[in-house]
Amino acid sequence: MSSRIIGIDLGTTNSLVAYVDEATGLPRVIPDADGRPLLPSVVAFTPDGIVVGEPARRQLARRPADTVYSVKRLMGRGFEDVKDEARYLPFRILAGEGLVRLAVGGREVTPPEVSAVVLKALKERAERHFGESVEKAVVTVPAYFNDAQRQATKDAGRIAGLDVVRIVNEPTAASLAYGLHRLSEGVVAVYDLGGGTFDVSILRVKDGVFEVLATNGDTHLGGDDFDRVLALWLLEDIAARHHTELDRDCVDLARDPEAMQELRLAAEAAKIRLSSEERTTLTLPFAGFTYRREMTRADLERLVEPLVGRTLGPCRRALADAGLSAADIDEVVLVGGSTRVPLVRRRVQELFGKTPHSQLNPDEVVALGAAVQAHILAGGITNMLLLDVTPLSLGIESLGGIVNVLIPRNTTIPTSAREMFTTSADGQTLVDLHVLQGERELAKDCRSLGRFELRIDPMPAGMPKIEVTFLIDANGILQVQAKEQRSDKAASIEVKPTYGLNEAEVGRMIEDSFTYAEADVETRMLIEARNEADTVLVHAGRALKQGAHLVDVAERAAIETAVAALRAARSGDDRDRIHEATTAVNRATEHLAEVLMDAALKGALGSRRATEILGER
Amino acid sequence: MFGLPRKLVVDSAELQRRFYALAREHHPDFHQAAPAEERARIEATSALVNAAYRTLRDPIARVEYLVRLEEGRETKEGDIDKPKAPPALLQEMFEIQEALAEARSEAAKGALDETTRATLAEQRESLRARLKDEETRLAGPLSARWDSAAPAERPAILAAFKEALATRAYLRTVSADLTETLGGDTEAFGRAIEGRHGSAEAPRTRGGMGGHIGAPHQ
Numbered sequence: 017m018s019s020r021i022i023g024i025d026l027g028t029t030n031s032l033v034a035y036v037d038e039a040t041g042l043p044r045v046i047p048d049a050d051g052r053p054l055l056p057s058v059v060a061f062t063p064d065g066i067v068v069g070e071p072a073r074r075q076l077a078r079r080p081a082d083t084v085y086s087v088k089r090l091m092g093r094g095f096e097d098v099k100d101e102a103r104y105l106p107f108r109i110l111a112g113e114g115l116v117r118l119a120v121g122g123r124e125v126t127p128p129e130v131s132a133v134v135l136k137a138l139k140e141r142a143e144r145h146f147g148e149s150v151e152k153a154v155v156t157v158p159a160y161f162n163d164a165q166r167q168a169t170k171d172a173g174r175i176a177g178l179d180v181v182r183i184v185n186e187p188t189a190a191s192l193a194y195g196l197h198r199l200s201e202g203v204v205a206v207y208d209l210g211g212g213t214f215d216v217s218i219l220r221v222k223d224g225v226f227e228v229l230a231t232n233g234d235t236h237l238g239g240d241d242f243d244r245v246l247a248l249w250l251l252e253d254i255a256a257r258h259h260t261e262l263d264r265d266c267v268d269l270a271r272d273p274e275a276m277q278e279l280r281l282a283a284e285a286a287k288i289r290l291s292s293e294e295r296t297t298l299t300l301p302f303a304g305f306t307y308r309r310e311m312t313r314a315d316l317e318r319l320v321e322p323l324v325g326r327t328l329g330p331c332r333r334a335l336a337d338a339g340l341s342a343a344d345i346d347e348v349v350l351v352g353g354s355t356r357v358p359l360v361r362r363r364v365q366e367l368f369g370k371t372p373h374s375q376l377n378p379d380e381v382v383a384l385g386a387a388v389q390a391h392i393l394a395g396g397i398t399n400m401l402l403l404d405v406t407p408l409s410l411g412i413e414s415l416g417g418i419v420n421v422l423i424p425r426n427t428t429i430p431t432s433a434r435e436m437f438t439t440s441a442d443g444q445t446l447v448d449l450h451v452l453q454g455e456r457e458l459a460k461d462c463r464s465l466g467r468f469e470l471r472i473d474p475m476p477a478g479m480p481k482i483e484v485t486f487l488i489d490a491n492g493i494l495q496v497q498a499k500e501q502r503s504d505k506a507a508s509i510e511v512k513p514t515y516g517l518n519e520a521e522v523g524r525m526i527e528d529s530f531t532y533a534e535a536d537v538e539t540r541m542l543i544e545a546r547n548e549a550d551t552v553l554v555h556a557g558r559a560l561k562q563g564a565h566l567v568d569v570a571e572r573a574a575i576e577t578a579v580a581a582l583r584a585a586r587s588g589d590d591r592d593r594i595h596e597a598t599t600a601v602n603r604a605t606e607h608l609a610e611v612l613m614d615a616a617l618k619g620a621l622g623s624r625r626a627t628e629i630l631g632e633r
Numbered sequence: 634m635f636g637l638p639r640k641l642v643v644d645s646a647e648l649q650r651r652f653y654a655l656a657r658e659h660h661p662d663f664h665q666a667a668p669a670e671e672r673a674r675i676e677a678t679s680a681l682v683n684a685a686y687r688t689l690r691d692p693i694a695r696v697e698y699l700v701r702l703e704e705g706r707e708t709k710e711g712d713i714d715k716p717k718a719p720p721a722l723l724q725e726m727f728e729i730q731e732a733l734a735e736a737r738s739e740a741a742k743g744a745l746d747e748t749t750r751a752t753l754a755e756q757r758e759s760l761r762a763r764l765k766d767e768e769t770r771l772a773g774p775l776s777a778r779w780d781s782a783a784p785a786e787r788p789a790i791l792a793a794f795k796e797a798l799a800t801r802a803y804l805r806t807v808s809a810d811l812t813e814t815l816g817g818d819t820e821a822f823g824r825a826i827e828g829r830h831g832s833a834e835a836p837r838t839r840g841g842m843g844g845h846i847g848a849p850h851q
């Protein structure tokens with residue numbers, strides 16, 4: 017069946033693919049070969065090819081400059097928008113006009129190309145599952161994504177060889193997944209805090225219709241930000257406690273991308289532990305010392321409180337736009353991994369005065385909803401209908417730089433607006449429309465979507481009557497048509513997206529995606545073997561540095577020999593040889609590991625320290 | 634379109650039910666397999682249904698739409714009457730605006746002093762209350778009167794509509810200006826209630842129909 021449509025949640029941190037099982041009528045996530053449902057949205061550009069998902073994530077700290085994560089935060093954006101954030105990203109972002117470009121793995125790529133790698137991996141996962149090719153997908157985006165960000169997501173699909181038949185908003189998708197069984201009729205608030213974005217949507221569910229009343233959010237707020245404040249706080253603490261060692265070794269951690277990545281990953285892990293535990297121990301081995309500290313949930317809450325607070329304003333605005341108060345909300349649904357943070361739950365509960373729903377796995381619910389929408393589009397479900405809204409007002413720049421709003425925010429889509437235009441000079445053949453999105457009064461404060469140039473026959477000033485139709489389709493994407501009424505001729509429109517790709521660029525990227533193919537299975541396994549070797553080498557190096565005095569000369573020599581052999585094997589292409597050498601190093605350091613473990617325990621250090629120095633075995 | 638009588642007072646539950654039915658019938662979701670042209674037509678219809686519902690579900694937007702319809706019938710294109718508010722109101726609004734301008738230049742120098750702040754906040758509260766009254770009157774008694782009026786009485790009610798709409802627009806604009814100057818806690822609600830994207834626009838944001846842009850090129 018070639019009309020199959022899959023549902024994809026293209027997340028900041030994790031992505032998933034799902035479909036509706038014909039037999040049960042229920043949506044299901046498709047796991048990878050190892051049974052893992054989530055595909056980390058991480059793409060590494062290695063000399064051997066492109067690696068995506070878990071193996072890419074595992075080399076984040078080792079190849080920070082060539083491993084791209086959280087690229088969703090860069091979609092549909094310009095350099096100016098992201099330059100503050102870029103300071104914290106270990107890969108290079110090039111300064112320039114138009115959409116963001118990254119310099120990774122010795123070439124330039126755009127965010128849609130990076131996302132395309134993730135989409136392609138999910139497409140292939142689905143194809144393996146069904147044993148046939150899959151060409152169509154519903155892809156979700158944050159509800160508060162603007163036109164450029166949506167368009168960028170569609171472009172990513174095309175580059176990946178997928179026809180994105182519908183862009184669906186993540187919170188709305190989640191409500192569809194819940195709506196199948198768990199929601200009764202009424203007014204629902206969906207609070208979605210993921211890795212990179214925050215959305216809130218208020219819906220009315222009635223007679224199988226899911227009508228979105230209002231949406232609000234922040235496309236730059238999520239778990240990534242929690243990790244960042246925590247990592248910066250740790251950085252200060254490390255500097256304060258270990259300045260002696262740092263000065264001695266002339267190390268500036270903030271300028272060491274590898275150390276910063278380790279710190280970020282450790283911060284995230286601690287954050288996640290603190291969702292279920294009251295306190296946790298952080299242990300970070302650095303070259304010359306080991307940093308260790310206890311942290312409580314209260315410490316974390318103090319740090320992230322302002323970030324959690326930033327989600328409440330959008331919730332209130334969405335309520336006000338829907339013409340409702342918190343008491344009118346019948347049910348609250350939590351979506352996104354960051355809603356596992358107890359403080360987030362508390363704040364949401366306080367705001368709406370209801371215990372939120374979280375029966376469905378918050379990581380999976382968006383993908384499940386995308387699958388439901390895909391099934392609706394494929395004709396498999398006829399009693400459910402989603403009526404979504406456009407999150408931001410759409411307007412055009414008029415005289416004096418004022419925005420003339422044509423379609424207000426929270427208008428049900430599809431929707432259209434018509435405006436008449438004329439010329440101001442005799443013989444004018446070009447009319448320039450500047451289309452904007454946003455809630456501010458001045459054009460310069462709104463998001464520029466693009467410029468549309470209407471070409472018409474020359475006439476005296478004021479004579480032409482050009483009717484321009486702005487249509488926001490069911491994807492929330494703008495389409496513009498124009499007609500000169502006197503001649504009844506369709507005026508030609510040239511679109512110049514401010515932060516987008518044009519046709520030719522997308523075409524070239526589709527070709528590129530074949531040239532720079534994803535590493536094949538053999539190469540991928542080789543890369544994995546090398547990654548593992550690198551990890552073992554790092555751990556062995558640290559163990560030697562910290563514990564060399566604890567073992568005799570012969571043992572030390574044996575370890576050094578094994579390490580040298582692994583180094584040699586790693587530089588070759590023989591996967592089996594790398595595996596063997598890796599195992600040999602592991603075996604050679606076994607005793608040293610025990611000794612260090614003992615020392616650590618005697619020194620009243622947590623056992624975690626030793627395992628982290630030596631690696632999990 | 635919704636098969637309901639053409640009245641200003643509408644049964645909103647019934648309207649919603651019919652909207653859902655129409656939305657289903659014309660939504661692009663259910664016509665994915667249709668040829669491209671057909672799909673474009675359905676998309677346009679769907680947009681129309683959505684826009685109609687948006688206008689009809691809101692009692693104030695209904696009145697505004699009616700006024701436009703009636704005006705369009707009576708007047709020639711181009712000379713649509715600008716809504717006029719009562720002169721007393723204009724005078725009052727003008728005074729508040731002046732006080733506001735003064736407060737703003739004060740604020741530019743340093744912080745707004747507490748008494749001015751309190752006065753402005755009080756004024757805003759009173760404006761909001763009046764705004765609410767005006768809306769209730771428009772949606773309630775005035776709308777009901779129109780529905781039962783004989784044709785001869787209609788011009789008078791229409792004039793009352795226009796005055797009420799203009800009054801409402803001024804109240805909204807000025808109270809939004811107050812919010813802007815006062816800033817702070819009311820931001821979240823203020824924007825939604827008084828923002829320029831409500832169902833009606835304040836007189837200063839839009840004059841007649843259509844924009845007039847397009848600078849000479851080349």
Ligand SMILES: Nc1ncnc2c1ncn2[C@@H]1O[C@H](COP(=O)(O)OP(=O)(O)OP(=O)(O)O)[C@@H](O)[C@H]1O
Binds near residue numbers: 028288
């Ligand atoms: N138990 C937990 N406690 C706290 N945070 C968690 C927990 N589990 C996951 N997270 C955080 O949730 C985020 C990922 O959530 P999710 O997978 O929903 O995001 P995403 O869909 O990739 O992002 P987005 O929806 O913003 O594009 C990460 O920041 C992760 O650290």
Ligand SMILES: [Mg+2]
Binds near residue numbers: 027028186210
């Ligand atoms: Mg998500």
